[in-house]
Amino acid sequence: MSTIEGAAVEDDPKRKGPDGLRALERVMSILFLLAAHPQGMTLADIARETGITLSTVHRMVGVLKQHRLARETPTGMQALGSASLVLARGFLGGLDFRVEALPVMSELRERTGEACHLGTLASPHVVVVDKLETVHAVQTSSRIGGTSPAALTALGRAILAYSPQTVVEAVRVATHDLLGRTIDEATLTEALAATRERGYSVDREENEPGVDCVGAPIFDDSGRAIAAISVSVPAERFDDERLEEIGALVAASARRVSQALGHPGSIG
Numbered sequence: 060m061s062t063i064e065g066a067a068v069e070d071d072p073k074r075k076g077p078d079g080l081r082a083l084e085r086v087m088s089i090l091f092l093l094a095a096h097p098q099g100m101t102l103a104d105i106a107r108e109t110g111i112t113l114s115t116v117h118r119m120v121g122v123l124k125q126h127r128l129a130r131e132t133p134t135g136m137q138a139l140g141s142a143s144l145v146l147a148r149g150f151l152g153g154l155d156f157r158v159e160a161l162p163v164m165s166e167l168r169e170r171t172g173e174a175c176h177l178g179t180l181a182s183p184h185v186v187v188v189d190k191l192e193t194v195h196a197v198q199t200s201s202r203i204g205g206t207s208p209a210a211l212t213a214l215g216r217a218i219l220a221y222s223p224q225t226v227v228e229a230v231r232v233a234t235h236d237l238l239g240r241t242i243d244e245a246t247l248t249e250a251l252a253a254t255r256e257r258g259y260s261v262d263r264e265e266n267e268p269g270v271d272c273v274g275a276p277i278f279d280d281s282g283r284a285i286a287a288i289s290v291s292v293p294a295e296r297f298d299d300e301r302l303e304e305i306g307a308l309v310a311a312s313a314r315r316v317s318q319a320l321g322h323p324g325s326i327g
Contacts, residue, residue: 085111086119088237090139091184093129094206099136147204156277156286157189159319164191164288167312171290171305176201176272178214179286182226183233185215188286201291207266210234210242213274216260217287217313220251221276227251259306260287264294271297273305275313280321288313 088109093100102120106113120137123129127142157177164175168191177189184206201207209215209230219227231242254260262272274289290305317324 082119085109085115086123089116089119089123090128090143091206091237093137093139094143094204097138099132099134099138101135102137105137156279156316156320160277160286160288160316161189163312163315164189167288167290167308168194170308171292173305174201174291176214176289176291177286178212178218178289180209180215180218180222180226180230181206183209183230183237185209185212185218185287187214193291208234208238208240208242210247211240211262211266213260213262213272213289214287216250216254216262217274217276217289218284219247220254220260221278221284257306258310260289261302261306269294271302273302273309275306275310276317277313278317278320278322278324282322282324288316 089105089111092105092108100108102113102116105111105120106116109116111119120129124131124140127140130138130140132138160177164177168175172194174193175191176187178185178187180186185208187201187203187205187207190201190203207215209219211234215230219230227247228244231244231247234240234242250260259273259275262274264271266272270291271294272289272291274287276284277286277288279285288309290309292301292305
């Protein structure tokens with residue numbers, strides 16, 4: 060018997076379980092929200108951001124605490140718990156493309172002087188699984204384990220451009236429903252088509268003000284877009300000429316990682 064929403068729900072295999080699925084969706088929205096606020100949030104803030112009633116948030120966070128997926132900070136805020144590290148380590152440990160991508164990213168950082176990111180899709184987010192910082196004095200705000208809306212980032216768009224339409228639409232809808240950010244279907248379709256045509260994706264301050272990004276997909280041996288590499292540049296030192304230069308470098312770097320993973324083809 061499950062009590063995740065505070066009301067008993069029988070674990071009957073014949074039960075269709077819409078209430079259980081709804082509860083799971085709510086719990087996931089709370090976890091993603093806590094991940095986006097590492098310093099923690101109040102229960103009231105969680106309720107307001109998710110649209111879940113305060114009493115239900117209280118019960119769900121209580122269940123997460125029982126499994127160490129959430130904790131209460133010394134200041135009384137709700138934050139991710141230590142068990143989230145177990146999940147993260149298990150996830151990151153299975154990503155072989157990180158091993159192949161790191162030396163390629165190092166070369167890319169040397170050639171551009173800018174911050175390089177490696178990310179993978181966790182709908183509706185893209186998760187940064189590795190990062191090399193810029194050589195310039197001003198550092199970027201991104202961090203390993205950080206998430207951003209996939210549909211608004213170069214990393215995410217690079218992956219989505221070569222993903223099934225069902226995945227693209229699910230990300231677009233979830234970006235609105237879970238993150239509260241509306242993505243026009245036609246605009247996203249156009250951006251992904253342009254990505255396929257160029258061989259690299261572009262984000263011109265659409266995710267983070269003052270930061271432009273260029274990304275390209277990484278494919279596995281079966282041809283699936285499993286990750287992406289990107290270069291982030293402050294908008295003040297980015298123009299169309301540099302866009303083409305960095306775009307070509309990023310696309311070439313992503314192809315090298317893809318080939319190392321057994322993908323025989325190339326894009327762009």
